[in-house]
Amino acid sequence: MDKRPEIYDYFDYREYLNDTFSYFKALDSSYSHRKFLADAHIPGSTYLLRVLQNKRKLTLKYVANFSEAMKLSPMEANYFLLLVQFGNEKNIDKRDQLLKDLLKIRSAKKTYALQDKKLRYFEKWYYPVIRDLVALVNFNNNYKALGRMLVPPIKPEQAKGAVQFLLKHGFIKLRQDNQGYEPSEPVVSTPPRVNSTILSQFHKKNLELDIDAFENCRLSDRSISSVTMSISGETFEKIRIEIQEFRKRLIALSREDTKPSMVCRVGFQVVPRARVKKKAL
Numbered sequence: 001m002d003k004r005p006e007i008y009d010y011f012d013y014r015e016y017l018n019d020t021f022s023y024f025k026a027l028d029s030s031y032s033h034r035k036f037l038a039d040a041h042i043p044g045s046t047y048l049l050r051v052l053q054n055k056r057k058l059t060l061k062y063v064a065n066f067s068e069a070m071k072l073s074p075m076e077a078n079y080f081l082l083l084v085q086f087g088n089e090k091n092i093d094k095r096d097q098l099l100k101d102l103l104k105i106r107s108a109k110k111t112y113a114l115q116d117k118k119l120r121y122f123e124k125w126y127y128p129v130i131r132d133l134v135a136l137v138n139f140n141n142n143y144k145a146l147g148r149m150l151v152p153p154i155k156p157e158q159a160k161g162a163v164q165f166l167l168k169h170g171f172i173k174l175r176q177d178n179q180g181y182e183p184s185e186p187v188v189s190t191p192p193r194v195n196s197t198i199l200s201q202f203h204k205k206n207l208e209l210d211i212d213a214f215e216n217c218r219l220s221d222r223s224i225s226s227v228t229m230s231i232s233g234e235t236f237e238k239i240r241i242e243i244q245e246f247r248k249r250l251i252a253l254s255r256e257d258t259k260p261s262m263v264c265r266v267g268f269q270v271v272p273r274a275r276v277k278k279k280a281l
Contacts, residue, residue: 013083040069138180
């Protein structure tokens with residue numbers, strides 16, 4: 001690693017710590033965990049390793065010490081403090097606010113501001129829906145009619161705000177004939193290195209709407225099923241990959257569709273429902 005990691009590239013403090021340590025190690029092959037902790041004025045030799053291995057949290061009382069060891073500027077140290085708080089926080093609402101604080105610091109740099117607009121795209125469940133929907137209909141700025149097309153419906157001001165957001169941040173654009181809008185790019189993906197609470201909130205809200213679908217959608221308009229099975233960790237990873245590949249095939253099918261008539265959300269969930277503790281058997 002010949003270039004020092006840029007802290008504003010990160011949303012995971014452990015990943016930043018690991019990459020920064022590797023950078024120091026590349027500069028000096030004798031550099032060690034003990035040397036890092038000595039520079040941080042922390043006794044011992046294992047604390048950094050245990051933090052990197054996710055066996056311990058980096059406590060707030062040592063954040064300033066770590067910042068000193070990494071020779072961070074005051075602004076970088078502030079960002080690192082927020083990174084640690086963000087990484088250690090369990091409450092999803094508090095994590096959401098911490099993420100916004102991180103994005104606010106990053107927004108001072110144009111490069112990051114461009115990346116972070118893709119995170120804000122997932123702040124409202126209906127932003128992605130309207131992005132695809134406006135490509136199917138010319139609603140003639142009738143936001144009341146546009147809002148009623150969604151399932152569930154949204155208010156006219158919400159529909160108008162969504163169109164303005166999508167237009168301002170480049171997710172949609174005017175058609176060449178100025179008759180309606182179309183997506184600016186075929187697929188919207190999240191920025192790298194991000195495992196954000198914005199996405200967590202987005203998925204959580206959509207799962208809530210999926211529950212409503214049992215009441216508000218006809219059986220012929222929905223497909224909801226599940227399977228419960230016992231598997232190993234290795235099989236779990238294989239299933240995760242299968243889902244990723246199937247998702248890619250669905251995207252390909254949607255691109256090949258020349259006569260779309262609806263906007264659908266297809267969700268995949270594979271989550272533990274029970275864990276076997278061998279010692280308890």
